[in-house]
Amino acid sequence: MSTRPVSFLAVAALASLALTGCVANDTGAEALTVDIVDDACAVSTDTAATGAVTFTATNNGSDVNEFEILADDKLRIVGEKENITPGQTVSLVASLEPGTYYTACKFQQVGAPVGLAEFTVTGEASEVSADRQALEDQAVAEYVAYLRSQVGELIPAVQALVDAYVAGDDETARTLFADARVSYERIEPTAESFGDLDPKIDYREVDAVAEGLDWTGFHRIEKDLWAPEPGDLNSDGTDALADWAPSTPEQRAEYGAQLVDDVAALRELVDADDFAVGLGDISNGAIGLLDEVAAGKITGEEDWWSGTDLTDFAANVQGAGVAFGAVRELAEQDAEGEQLAAEIDAAFDELESGLATYGSIEDGFVNYRELTDADKKALSDQVNALAEPLSQLTSTVLGV
């Protein structure tokens, strides 16, 4: 529940931006083909020389699809082509610097990437002399694409959780709970910028009670799935059973449908043509995600019943990393900025390796209650070490 405002400007001009890394009408590009089917995404070769690379993608599947080029973190989108209908062939020209990338498709444009494959770009880094405006446009386009892809992944993950929850299959639902939250936690400041959506989706019981709201969303489901025993306490020390009862099947159907509707509303908002973000929103979003960690996750208050805080924690950190990645080139305009970026990199590495000792998003983390105070302090120290330089990012990126 960050208090840092992240405003999304409705700048119509931004909506018409060419997508990240795309260079229009480049005729001298090396052509690669992409064979898209519903469950595969085959690129004709897995390597290319640096410069403008053209991907000619054909959708041979049964429904709409999209093609993406991801950075080496498999999260940041450096180029994409959406709305490829069955039978359609489109081209995507991406200007790629040497490095490791991943190619993937997204069936029906939601859910996890399909056919994720490593793609290597070789050669000499080009002298980047792109003017500032181009860099800013690229950062914004890249981050908007990322937000949309994360919300796209959120939809089916939530649906799967809700299906199991509504069906009363608690065992399955418990295994899906942490995963269902990952995409949301990666982009939480964005969701929070849409006023009433975050309270509906992600409020904890104590917050909803304090604000007099109907308590819905992930954490309502969580408490049903990890139901308290008599004598258990809420995170604020009140009786966990006071003013709470396990949801009836009818209530489960209601809460489940509500969450599905709310994430659908979120998707509609970020997919809108006039959805745009400012540069400061991106770097502030990175800081906001670290604030989320420092305020809620490190204390274990977020996922009080499930103990899955570390998954949220890791997703917040990943989201911050992507936001940082989107603007880092803008930060690195002088030696001071380069030093800041290097400091942030090093602190991200430390924090990520600290988290990795407890598990991973893919394989799951240990229950947060298993961590000792010393374990939590070590993580907290690493969060502080990252948050301090990260808090300078907005000023450095904006150059003011």
Add this chain to the structure above:
Amino acid sequence: MDETSTPETPAPHDGGSGGPERPGITRRGLFGLVGVGTAGLAVGAAAAVGTAAAVDAATAEGDGSGGVHPFYGEHQGGIVTPAQDRLHFAAFDVSSTLDRDGLVGLLQDWSAAAVLLTQGLEIGEGGAVGGSDYAPPSDTGEALGLPAAGLTLTFGFGPTLFTDADGVDRFGIADRRPEALAALPRFQGDALQPAWTGGDLAIQACADNPQVAVHAIRNLSRIAFGRASLRWSQLGFGRTSSTTRAQQTPRNLFGFKDGTANLKAEDTALVEEHVWTGSGDGPAWMTGGSYLVTRKIRMIIENWDRVQLQEQESLVGRTKGEGAPLSGGTEFTEPDFSATGATGEPLMPTASHVRLAHPDQNGGARMLRRGYNFVDGNDELGRLDAGLFFISYQRDPADFIAVQRSLAADGLNEYLRHVGSAVFAVPPGARPGGYVGSGLFA
């Protein structure tokens, strides 16, 4: 490191009653802590001229303005400096990722900030309100408009800095650890809690204004993020010792005058003999330094308050009002341990605190005490969580150990619990343009 530059001219002081010897610098006006070697150092260098002596000219009593004690000098401030009214003491653990260069960098950054903080100046580029609207301020700002308040910052190195708990020499300094610097032995009655014990690094912030002391520790902690983090910290009030003759003897939370027989700054020969490490005492980098012992001593004051006056006085060995020894005289009369009463019992009871702690009973061991009272709210039983945060400086921790062993028989022990303990090597003062502890890495 040796780079110096001319600072911006400091603006006039806007708090306190500036005397002629006070530099008259405000927190507003001087910007630019950009690593060591910038503006602040030159100011500090000027301030340090001619003030390396043991006693400062700055105002002694705590009216809240306190004056300015220079950061640079032969010895670190905050030892023989007239004891200020307030304390914020902080012990840090260094990060597992810190290397030798990183540790040196931290000490340099801390020193550069300390130069500014001790003069009541804002730290960092832009200070508290002069920086970018889109960046968090470099200085946290709660000391804006406050004078230096006599702030001293005293830095120390714990035994674990040299060799950590696993026996690892993280910074290539294990062979430079003074033999005298080792974890204190266990004493009778110790109830030490790890959370209040030890630490790789220490900073003692003393000032006549509590907010100034807290501001210093808060900003120094922030500077250290990623390199060192707080292990424990303690707020203290009401200095329990006087360190100069000009200061009245204060009272501890038992209601007794404390530190009547303390070493005083004016006793220069005694200070040389008992506080400062000499050239032959250990490694050369510690010459002109001292050893710092802290003990967090919880007082069971509810029980103490039910003790009859006569019993209180005989446990302490002094009268409660005047503070005179029970063998007679006034506060500063030397106790007479051979004096006996009508029935032949010693007038200074054998289990009295003053008797057991006296140098005559401890082979001449003396130390400079600099403790503070604390009240950390209350415990779960509704008792005040209160006591004495004991601080002593001595040439060798062996002196403290000798006295503490004698105190095993102290009748006061029934009302005391030692819950925290730490020992630090306090290097000599930093030279203008240098940083505190530089000798260790030379």
